[in-house]
Amino acid sequence: MGIILGDHQYGKAENRIVRIVRDTPRHEIRDVNVSTCLRGSFDEAHLTGDQGAVLPTDTQKQTSYAFAKTVGLASLERYALALATHFVADVEPVDQARVELEEFAWERVSVGGAEHDFSWVRSGQEVRTVAVTVEDGATWITGGLKDLVVLKSSGSEFHGFLKDEYTVLEPTSDRIMATSLVARWRFGDVDAATFDFDESYAEIKAALVETFAGFHSLALQQTLYEMGKAALEAVPELVEVRLSAPNKHHFAYDLARFGIANDNEVFHADDRPYGLIQASVTRDDAPAAGPAWQQYSGLV
Amino acid sequence: MGIILGDHQYGKAENRIVRIVRDTPRHEIRDVNVSTCLRGSFDEAHLTGDQGAVLPTDTQKQTSYAFAKTVGLASLERYALALATHFVADVEPVDQARVELEEFAWERVSVGGAEHDFSWVRSGQEVRTVAVTVEDGATWITGGLKDLVVLKSSGSEFHGFLKDEYTVLEPTSDRIMATSLVARWRFGDVDAATFDFDESYAEIKAALVETFAGFHSLALQQTLYEMGKAALEAVPELVEVRLSAPNKHHFAYDLARFGIANDNEVFHADDRPYGLIQASVTRDDAPAAGPAWQQYSGLV
Amino acid sequence: MGIILGDHQYGKAENRIVRIVRDTPRHEIRDVNVSTCLRGSFDEAHLTGDQGAVLPTDTQKQTSYAFAKTVGLASLERYALALATHFVADVEPVDQARVELEEFAWERVSVGGAEHDFSWVRSGQEVRTVAVTVEDGATWITGGLKDLVVLKSSGSEFHGFLKDEYTVLEPTSDRIMATSLVARWRFGDVDAATFDFDESYAEIKAALVETFAGFHSLALQQTLYEMGKAALEAVPELVEVRLSAPNKHHFAYDLARFGIANDNEVFHADDRPYGLIQASVTRDDAPAAGPAWQQYSGLV
Amino acid sequence: MGIILGDHQYGKAENRIVRIVRDTPRHEIRDVNVSTCLRGSFDEAHLTGDQGAVLPTDTQKQTSYAFAKTVGLASLERYALALATHFVADVEPVDQARVELEEFAWERVSVGGAEHDFSWVRSGQEVRTVAVTVEDGATWITGGLKDLVVLKSSGSEFHGFLKDEYTVLEPTSDRIMATSLVARWRFGDVDAATFDFDESYAEIKAALVETFAGFHSLALQQTLYEMGKAALEAVPELVEVRLSAPNKHHFAYDLARFGIANDNEVFHADDRPYGLIQASVTRDDAPAAGPAWQQYSGLV
Structure with missing residues (x-):
């Protein structure tokens, strides 16, 4: 009788990213909590401590923030998809990547009856959620809300x-x-x-x-x-x-x-x-x- | 050198009262968290355990719920004032009463463009607060918000x-x-x-x-x-x-x-x-x- | 194309039960958070609102508290097993029952170097968890901890x-x-x-x-x-x-x-x-x- | 009738500092949450936005971490005292400084019956608190606990x-x-x-x-x-x-x-x-x- 490694996964949870679009005087905002999770051939990390197949969670964090600029967050789902696809396509040991988002909504402040260009009050009504899973050649997209x-x-x-x-x-x-x-x-x-x-x-x-x-x-x-x-x-x-x-x-x-x-x-x-x-x-x-x-x- | 009792107060915290007004088909709602606090001559309760001057916190709870019906919550401040005044006026050992409220706001659900008569979604934007303090002949009213x-x-x-x-x-x-x-x-x-x-x-x-x-x-x-x-x-x-x-x-x-x-x-x-x-x-x-x-x- | 009911389950979550054993002057304590979950033939409740197969969650609550006395909590696992087995064996529409427990540990207060008979301080180190699942003829027991x-x-x-x-x-x-x-x-x-x-x-x-x-x-x-x-x-x-x-x-x-x-x-x-x-x-x-x-x- | 500035204070809250002493193979740990608060002549910051008298909260943070090394946390109270005294003595506009600490206690892990040199499990029983207030020539020290x-x-x-x-x-x-x-x-x-x-x-x-x-x-x-x-x-x-x-x-x-x-x-x-x-x-x-x-x- 032996002891073996079963399912395992790892990633960086709760990157608190705020993305402002300020190309015009009227700014836009997206406020998200991003978690990335990688699944694949990471047995050696568990069994021997060899990290050769492990992209650090710190790197996943950097990538999440970088993609917030390069891909942008105009669409939560397309941001998540780009990020998950990158991990599967560009990081060899990764078989499957999952990106989960929570979005905190903001409403523009009304000043004298007019919407303000760059000030918001947080709308506490519910939190929107997105989860995208990507494998080579397949994609699953879910949405949701909570609270x-x-x-x-x-x-x-x-x-x-x-x-x-x-x-x-x-x-x-x-x-x-x-x-x-x-x-x-x-x-x-x-x-x-x-x-x-x-x-x-x-x-x-x-x-x-x-x-x-x-x-x-x-x-x-x-x-x-x-x-x-x-x-x-x-x-x-x-x-x-x-x-x-x-x-x-x-x-x-x-x-x-x-x-x-x-x-x-x-x-x-x-x-x-x-x-x-x-x-x-x-x-x-x-x-x-x-x-x-x-x-x-x-x-x- | 002796040891003496200093300031003290007691009450019932966080009575979670929801008040519906249903006199017409279009209901109204008030959702509050009510805390009552009494100050006065309660030394014996501390020093000897004699509870003769202590109105139980359970009684304060019952009173909070009863007043939600008899006084109503149409005005948060007048409800708090009535409750605090009752404790000072009708409970002999009480010198000063403080009633604190948190209010959780609700918005009517819109169904097909029309406001629904008795369904709401909680507006999470902020919590409104009220604190009323009453002594014999004097009243202090504060309002506020948080979150x-x-x-x-x-x-x-x-x-x-x-x-x-x-x-x-x-x-x-x-x-x-x-x-x-x-x-x-x-x-x-x-x-x-x-x-x-x-x-x-x-x-x-x-x-x-x-x-x-x-x-x-x-x-x-x-x-x-x-x-x-x-x-x-x-x-x-x-x-x-x-x-x-x-x-x-x-x-x-x-x-x-x-x-x-x-x-x-x-x-x-x-x-x-x-x-x-x-x-x-x-x-x-x-x-x-x-x-x-x-x-x-x-x-x- | 039609729309159908998929997986479903229901129960009563977070019954906060404290069980004291006081048969001798030295009391014992078990402090648990009990959740019960039933799985089975509850389609009609969803599809038509017919509750004939639904044992109310209030009844599940009463049963959880009753079993805390009759079965006792000397063993968390045997309490959970008895409760889950009862639902499967005695409530006809139930095919599978799951009982989840969290236990909050207490340590006896030491007074003058001796353990006190009926006073405790809560040990905040970790929460112990138990989950028992019962079907007709089969049982799965898991333990755990968190925090x-x-x-x-x-x-x-x-x-x-x-x-x-x-x-x-x-x-x-x-x-x-x-x-x-x-x-x-x-x-x-x-x-x-x-x-x-x-x-x-x-x-x-x-x-x-x-x-x-x-x-x-x-x-x-x-x-x-x-x-x-x-x-x-x-x-x-x-x-x-x-x-x-x-x-x-x-x-x-x-x-x-x-x-x-x-x-x-x-x-x-x-x-x-x-x-x-x-x-x-x-x-x-x-x-x-x-x-x-x-x-x-x-x-x- | 005019509008005037009343009491005011500012600082940096919740610096999460962990201090390890590793001068010998047997390490020591102090895990604290440090908040610093300054009171004094900051009217201009409020009235005109002139920050000339305002030591940034970021600087207060840096100082809290620096003192964790130079003064150390062997004594929570003496660390707080040194920090508060520094703000009053060395930062001209500061009349009064208050430093508040929460301490999270750790117990050494026992391995094979012996205390481990550098591994701990957090003792969740209570949080110890300290608050020190310093003015020119006067000091107030309080301790406490919560939870x-x-x-x-x-x-x-x-x-x-x-x-x-x-x-x-x-x-x-x-x-x-x-x-x-x-x-x-x-x-x-x-x-x-x-x-x-x-x-x-x-x-x-x-x-x-x-x-x-x-x-x-x-x-x-x-x-x-x-x-x-x-x-x-x-x-x-x-x-x-x-x-x-x-x-x-x-x-x-x-x-x-x-x-x-x-x-x-x-x-x-x-x-x-x-x-x-x-x-x-x-x-x-x-x-x-x-x-x-x-x-x-x-x-x-």
């Missing part, structure tokens, strides 16, 4: 559930439903050089949020499925949507003890525990996912 | 500074200036029953942000003073503004090593260390602050 | 690495190596009813830490492999160890500018970016992992 | 409290008492050049923890007072102790609904809201505190 907190104060029921000896929950036909949404979506066959990823992002986000709001819910599970379905219907290039939704419980507060009526008006927003629902919604002819979902930090 | 992240990619200089043997910083006439602003402001003589605190909040925030954006800065210190001054000029009822601003450093990345020009286009957004500037801007006839700035968690 | 921060101020080199046009890093034969370790390990065939998981945990942690300290490192990759190997050698029941290690960079500070020598004595501990190395070390006859690594929050 | 989490599963009562119409809490004669302690203490007249601050730290921590454990409590208020008193009695050089203690509520879980007895054995550890108790315990002849408690981040 999108939504709440509806009506239009949500929960009843008819399975009961056992530990079930004490009362059914309800009107409750607050709230979540901090994480969504990731996988693109099928797109021409990455020309596809408008920013526009599709806006369409997907709108589909998710409008469905959360407008769909009368019998359960968070049902709402999630409808949200994924709406996103797939809105953007034909999507083949799969994955959703993770903590059920941020809002408990109607018991004020009857004080002779005060509380008809779903005063709630305690609880921290823990919380329900956690996860689901994937796909086209029935979606191609295999390959490494699309294999996150950088996902091995452990 | 307001702003950045300008030009219009900021820093040079002509003092130098000593440890000074290696190069002067600059064009840099990114960014901060995560904390501001608190103190109201003078206002009729709390009728004053429009929400409107003044919007005016103060606008004054702070527009000044950050529009004022050509020779130093973050100068910008902070101008921001405070602008807020005082915008709202006559204000008598003092306090500002705390971490200088979120953005360092132009050295790409010259790779033969790439970087004319303030690619930056590394660093985490730590950071400059931290704090300043107060006041009217020259501002009344004494009394306990206005004595935060709940500020004793230790 | 174990280790540092060595010598005995670490890094040179001979691959270079390209973006490589500016200098090789070094003596540097600080530090990481915040995440490790997870998979047990093979153990008699879960009698195996001493606590003892094996102590042995594995010791193997990991002693190898980090004692092994002269040519790269973090090499150290990780040796750590995993040492754990496998220490505990025969282990079949795989997975390790994730952020390279917490400590940069020797440039004091030469001030005429001060700094021979690896003063360092800046940087936050971001950081190298991130992940690797798996296995026995060559390890059985297939099945769902052992499919974390609760891992779908998205 | 010290303690719990006792018996020996804690709470009853006989004040009741009003919102009081529903049941009195108890046996409950879990737990807190995450923040303590700060002020030294009176000590010879800072020779005083053993590390020894006094150990004595104060022991006094706090042993009193928490051993004292039978009628309320958290009473326990805090006794803890402060014990610290003052243990270290004659102390003149004041300030304590802040969130009451980390552990609620006995209602298992009676399932026919299961729960005699204070299974608890839910709740997050929010929490009671928050703060108190100061002093000698009756303590000198005035001056700026000792004026924290760097305390103006806003």
Whole structure:
């Protein structure tokens, strides 16, 4: 019986790059957190310490910043693609490269009713995510968002559930439903050089949020499925949507003890525990996912 | 030589209250984090364990939730005032009460171009704060905000500074200036029953942000003073503004090593260390602050 | 072309359970964060909102707390196993259940040199983790730890690495190596009813830490492999160890500018970016992992 | 009516300095987070942007790292004192300097029963704090700790409290008492050049923890007072102790609904809201505190 090396990967996580375009007096900004991850023939580094096949993580960092200038960040996806392709094409031991981005959005400050040329306030609403994986001859592109907190104060029921000896929950036909949404979506066959990823992002986000709001819910599970379905219907290039939704419980507060009526008006927003629902919604002819979902930090 | 009890206070921190108004099909929401703090004659609780003068923190919690219904949260300041006044007026050992609130803002979801009646997405831009202190016959009201992240990619200089043997910083006439602003402001003589605190909040925030954006800065210190001054000029009822601003450093990345020009286009957004500037801007006839700035968690 | 439901799962996350054993004057404590996750035939909940097959997450919560009394937490693994087995055996629609635990360790307070019977101080050194997955007739048990921060101020080199046009890093034969370790390990065939998981945990942690300290490192990759190997050698029941290690960079500070020598004595501990190395070390006859690594929050 | 500048201060926060002593094969480590804050004649920087009196925060950073070598960190307090004294003595516009430190403790790794010479594991138990303030001719030294989490599963009562119409809490004669302690203490007249601050730290921590454990409590208020008193009695050089203690509520879980007895054995550890108790315990002849408690981040 022997001991052997299994899967392994390495890279540089969380390069905090801010890219300003200042070719005209009206600047543009992109604010991203870039992680690069290389997969390939790095066994010797683990087994003997020989680093001959290892491009240092410091080099990956330098490359990320350099490409922010030479390729630019006008398109997050094309930046990630260029960076991942470079590692696979130009660094011999690399078989597969994955580049993950978080984008922090900024809104222009309005001064006297006019948008300012070079001042912004950070829009804290959600973080946009991108993950691109490249092998020789193949590419997988996913988008996503996280920390999108939504709440509806009506239009949500929960009843008819399975009961056992530990079930004490009362059914309800009107409750607050709230979540901090994480969504990731996988693109099928797109021409990455020309596809408008920013526009599709806006369409997907709108589909998710409008469905959360407008769909009368019998359960968070049902709402999630409808949200994924709406996103797939809105953007034909999507083949799969994955959703993770903590059920941020809002408990109607018991004020009857004080002779005060509380008809779903005063709630305690609880921290823990919380329900956690996860689901994937796909086209029935979606191609295999390959490494699309294999996150950088996902091995452990 | 003896050992004696000094200052002391106690209360219930972080009641997470969500208040829905649903009198019509178009609901309203207020989402707040409420902390209550009592000051007074509680020596025996410390010295002998006699709790006869101690209103339990659990009771303070119940009261916070009850008042969310009976007083309501249409005005954050009037809710806080009612709660603090109740503790001082109705609980005999209490000499002074302080109520602190954080408000998390929500925006209505837009569905097909129309605002939804009861669905919201959380606006992560900044957290609004309120602190009200009440004694028998006296009231202090402060407002504020935190986590307001702003950045300008030009219009900021820093040079002509003092130098000593440890000074290696190069002067600059064009840099990114960014901060995560904390501001608190103190109201003078206002009729709390009728004053429009929400409107003044919007005016103060606008004054702070527009000044950050529009004022050509020779130093973050100068910008902070101008921001405070602008807020005082915008709202006559204000008598003092306090500002705390971490200088979120953005360092132009050295790409010259790779033969790439970087004319303030690619930056590394660093985490730590950071400059931290704090300043107060006041009217020259501002009344004494009394306990206005004595935060709940500020004793230790 | 149609849209279909893909993988899905749900449960209750982060039940914060503290279990005291007080049968004698000398109490015992277990402090855990318990998450339960059910997988099975829940399609209707997503597709139509019919909850007939859905055991509420509230019920899962109640069960977690009830089992903390009836089964107890003397063994984390046997508690998790009992809970997961209950869901699979007693709740008809459930095909597979996963229970994940974090344990926060406490040390007895020493009073006058003697261990106190019922007072503890929390040991913040690392968080122990357990994940148990149960299907009808099959069981997978993994253990682990996270947030174990280790540092060595010598005995670490890094040179001979691959270079390209973006490589500016200098090789070094003596540097600080530090990481915040995440490790997870998979047990093979153990008699879960009698195996001493606590003892094996102590042995594995010791193997990991002693190898980090004692092994002269040519790269973090090499150290990780040796750590995993040492754990496998220490505990025969282990079949795989997975390790994730952020390279917490400590940069020797440039004091030469001030005429001060700094021979690896003063360092800046940087936050971001950081190298991130992940690797798996296995026995060559390890059985297939099945769902052992499919974390609760891992779908998205 | 005019607008004027009020209090102001500035500095460099969170320099993450790691200092290794490697004069012998057995290394020593100090891991600190250093913040420097200057107070003085900086009006022009705010009013006109003239930086002639402003020593850049970058220079303060360089000085912090340089002093880590030249003065060393063998004594946290003497390092802070040297740094603050330098700013006041050598930088003309500075009237008062404050240096705040957090220390992260490390324990030597044990390899085969022997302490390793240059490898450590971080002890996460608590963070030690130091704050030194210097003016021309005067010095204030405070110590402290934070994040010290303690719990006792018996020996804690709470009853006989004040009741009003919102009081529903049941009195108890046996409950879990737990807190995450923040303590700060002020030294009176000590010879800072020779005083053993590390020894006094150990004595104060022991006094706090042993009193928490051993004292039978009628309320958290009473326990805090006794803890402060014990610290003052243990270290004659102390003149004041300030304590802040969130009451980390552990609620006995209602298992009676399932026919299961729960005699204070299974608890839910709740997050929010929490009671928050703060108190100061002093000698009756303590000198005035001056700026000792004026924290760097305390103006806003």
